[in-house]
Amino acid sequence: MKRNALVFVALFVAILAMLASGKYLDRTRKHGPLKLVGNVQGVQAPDFSLPSLDGRKVKLSDFRGKAVLLNFWATWCPPCKVEMPWFADLQKQYGQDGLVVLGVAMDDSEPATIAKFASEMGVNYQVLLGTNKVSDDYGDVQYLPTTFYIARDGTIVDKMTGLLGRKDIEDAVKKTLNANYKPASVPLNQADATMKQAVAAKGVSPRGASR
């Protein structure tokens, strides 16, 4: 009787393993290995190079040293529309502190249509044309809007899916701006000297220093 139970358990585990591996293989066959799944906080944000609406190539790594709000959206997504004026306001409010908002349009529409829509929404930040690859790299972004908050050193501070309140977004922006930044390529003494020169030239305290 005990032996039968053991055989049954072994068979059950084998079937589960087959189901799980089948599902994984199906996903990887369709999309390649998913890179950002589960808890993504602290994970390095995958770099990308995407065309902007004006035809330039924009890389995430171009913004190293800035806090990046990376918003996946589409023109056919009504909840995405609600957030866009908020992002424009936040770009205006926190741009001087180092915030860069990037919109990634996951859309089949023509760039001119996307540009017109973005303009009507009051968008004052860069809009990039998304691809399946960038969606896959960011964990198969299917649910729009999805927003990643990326610290100045390129690590992900937070990921938010679905429409949230403006306060939640602003809190995430502040958290991202204040996330620990460890410049990898510039020695601290050099960064300090550059900062002192900038302060001396402008005669003002850098924003954020008094916070």
Place this chain on the structure above:
Amino acid sequence: MRRGLALPLAMLLFTGVLLAQGFGDKPPVAVAPIGNVQMKAGASKSVSLDFRIGSEFHINSHVPKSPLLIPTVLKLSGPEQVTIADLKYPAGQDMSFSFSPDEKLSVYSGDFTIDAVVKAGTAAGTYPVKGELRFQACDHSACFPPRSIPVQFQVTVVK
């Protein structure tokens, strides 16, 4: 005997839960099975195709209020002996949602039916009609990319 059944039953339940999780990416719209449609040669018949939308979702109607929104569209085709003469979509419901309370969207939610007017040719036989329903679904806070589900039925033409 009860103890003997407990283990298989628990495992069956567990498998069911796992399978349900595995199907989490299934489309939020399903089509009801369509029986074999019997028709006389040369006749026309309206075939009702019933769809059900998951309880938390809505999809755009066939005529959404903005050209940027993706309409629900059914495409069907059959062999030469069966033609789809017309598709009758239901009117959308004008609804507003928490993400934009001041804006009305024309949507389908719950169950809806599209009537396909099928015209039979003169040759008797059983013919497949195949196609897909394309839709774009949202819930109260987010949207999914457009998806399609297969729709098919058989038409038997008799003399």
